[in-house]
Amino acid sequence: MKCCRKLSKNQITTNSDKRHLAALVVKPKVAWKMLACSNTRGYELIAAGELESFRDGRSRKITVASIHRLIARRLAAEKARIAAPQSRRRRGRPRKMTTPVGATTGAS
Numbered sequence: 001m002k003c004c005r006k007l008s009k010n011q012i013t014t015n016s017d018k019r020h021l022a023a024l025v026v027k028p029k030v031a032w033k034m035l036a037c038s039n040t041r042g043y044e045l046i047a048a049g050e051l052e053s054f055r056d057g058r059s060r061k062i063t064v065a066s067i068h069r070l071i072a073r074r075l076a077a078e079k080a081r082i083a084a085p086q087s088r089r090r091r092g093r094p095r096k097m098t099t100p101v102g103a104t105t106g107a108s
Contacts, residue, residue: 025061028053034067044068 026034032042045051046058050073052066 023064025056025063025066028060028062030069031062035070 024040028039032039035042035045042051045086046053046062050066051055051062053060053062057060
């Protein structure tokens, strides 16, 4: 049995069982690793309502579904930004404003 691994005398797990054992909630430290963000930024996301969390006793838990939704929203926003027509960005130093040769600049 290639797909099975024996854990104990009467307990066998398969690859299909592992999909059902995926975590529904994670601790903040794990969530920050998943999002590749800092502790401060992670708690800012919670305060802004972009991540769902709850207290379990003294520890905080963050739903994995809310992490996936956050990533999906960010990807959609990025795709929309790229698809939108962009104005041409000028680079470098702004040009000097010059007056035409025959124009007068003072009061006569």
